[in-house]
Amino acid sequence: MKVIILAGGGGTRLFPLSRAGFPKQFLKLDGGMSLLALTVKRFLAVARPADIVVVTNKDYVHHVRSELAAAGASDAHVVLEPAARNTAPAIALAARYCADELGAQPDEVLFVTPSDHIVRPVEIFGRSVRQAAELAAAGRIVTFGVKPDKPETGYGYIQAGAKLGAGFVVDSFKEKPDKATAEKYLAAGNYYWNSGMFAFTVGCLMDELKACQPDVYELAARPFGEVLAHFADMPDISIDYAVAEKSKKVAVIPFTGYWNDIGSWDAIYEVLDKDADGNAVKGDCLALDCASSLLMGHSRLIAGIGLEDVLVVETDDVILVAKKGESQKVKDLVAELKARGRREAQEHTTVYRPWGSYTVLGEGPGYKLKKIVVNPGHRLSLQMHYHRSEHWIVIGGTAKVTIGDTEQMVHENESVFVPQSTKHRLENPGRIPLELIEVQNGKYLEEDDIVRFEDIYGRM
Structure with a gap:
């Protein structure tokens, strides 16, 4: 099995900590290691470093190599995307690399994962990866579904159908729902959050690209050097839209451990330890008569008085203040900063x-x-x-x-x-x-x- 880790994204939903020049996969939020290094460490229980391929871009390559060394996986491979083209072209590029440069055969399983999620414990994750690999080897496209514990509106959902081995046949994929629809999904019991992790064989991926997304397949079927040279000609499309939502071969493995895509400051609040008043406090912060709030300081004292359900995040050049539940709008804030030509949208001091x-x-x-x-x-x-x-x-x-x-x-x-x-x-x-x-x-x-x-x- 080859593991493909997608680490080229420049997401800004965790601004001001995450910025275009230093996105969230390199942030150290859990256990003193970056999210990318933690992702690599998870897979070392089921794969050798030489079987790990990290897809990124030239701006992040030195960060990636540093984090691979920190995770004890310096022998992992790094593939550079010549342009940003979403997950389907990135996965096709990595699959071509595995076939042409690493000798992967059509029946070898590829496990694809984002680089910036928190997943634990490692034991449950490893067991689920092996179950997914078994289903993938049988000709399925397998995704991980996380059992919802609340009516979350920030994730897409997977509707599970008939039982299939350790998982289920996927009946359909659902877009991010409104609150009422999310509550119906939760009550139904056969809906899972879409984790963005997939497993399939090299051959199955190519067959489904040919059937579902021929414009990606036409380039991905060429030798690796040609795919690289013409990568910018590929469409900007996710693997979900390109293949998963169209294929009749998709199965879902329920993941019973903890999963968090760290997609917002509300998600960060969930991950961090809380005090007796429900406050998550990091850095030089003082919370007086505060409740259910996040205070994260970096370069100065942050003092809060009487705050409730508030998010405060400080770096040495930006202070973000938001109501809990509103942090999905941070991306709109960053877009406005970019429109105004503000340096803060791109890089730290x-x-x-x-x-x-x-x-x-x-x-x-x-x-x-x-x-x-x-x-x-x-x-x-x-x-x-x-x-x-x-x-x-x-x-x-x-x-x-x-x-x-x-x-x-x-x-x-x-x-x-x-x-x-x-x-x-x-x-x-x-x-x-x-x-x-x-x-x-x-x-x-x-x-x-x-x-x-x-x-x-x-x-x-």
Whole structure:
């Protein structure tokens, strides 16, 4: 069995913690590991790292490799989508990779999962995966259905029919219902939340794509290199719409463990531990006479008085305040921020790069102040800027600096000046992170004023 983990999404429903530049699969909300790393760890009970394929894009590849290492799965494969085309093309691309690059035969099972859900316990999950693989090997497209415990309106539903092995034949898929319809589904007893996880053989997937979504099949049937080259020509369509809702071969396995797609701040509130008053508190927060609220702080004290059913989430540049039950509208907020051209919709003040990270500490007309961290053994590209000079002050570690034709070592409490329009490079030759303060001066200080001459990360 091959495991396909979809990690290319840039969802923003958990704004301001999740943003386009750092989406929720990389957030650490449960047990100190990211949601992606936790997803990988779940599958190590049923698959080898070499049988795991993570589908993502070039903007997230370094995050993905870091999380794979954290999960003990550095041997997992990473496939890069050339463009964002939803789950059906992403799965088709991964299936072609498994067939052409990993030698997967038509009867080998593929288990497809999102990268950003919480699922537990691992033992029940592993048993359900094996049951799904058994049904898939018999020629079925198998999905996981979660038994609802409330009339949830934020999930799609699966209507189960006749018994089939450890699961049921799927009679139909239902869109997200209104409250009254969700209550009917709950009372009926044969409706399940759609978890977004699927299992099928390589051959079954290709047959159903051919029958249900021929425009995806036509490209997916080509060799992997051609699929990659023409990936942007695929339609933007989910596997649910492309195959699952049309196929006559779909079965559902009831999952009896805990599942949460972490699709909103209300969902985060459900996952976190609560105090005696029903408050979920993370960070430096004080809740006085508050009840059933979420307070999540990051860089300052958050003090709440008399709050009830309120969500407060703070980062170093945004504070989100919402009523519980309204957090599905966060995506509308992000859309409005994007329409206004606000930087906050795209990235945090701390931005991650393959060599480390930088944090904007302050800025104004003609200057910008950053803290830069370069990981041991890494280096920035050989570059220059037309519109700014830079002054570097090392506050931790040792820097190897190239300025023009000169190379020098810069130690803690020492500084160096990089003139405008001069080739330069920053490198960490040591064994501990290099930390420095960068002061930029110039009329134009945006990130696109970088001319690269050499780059070990392929960003030329």
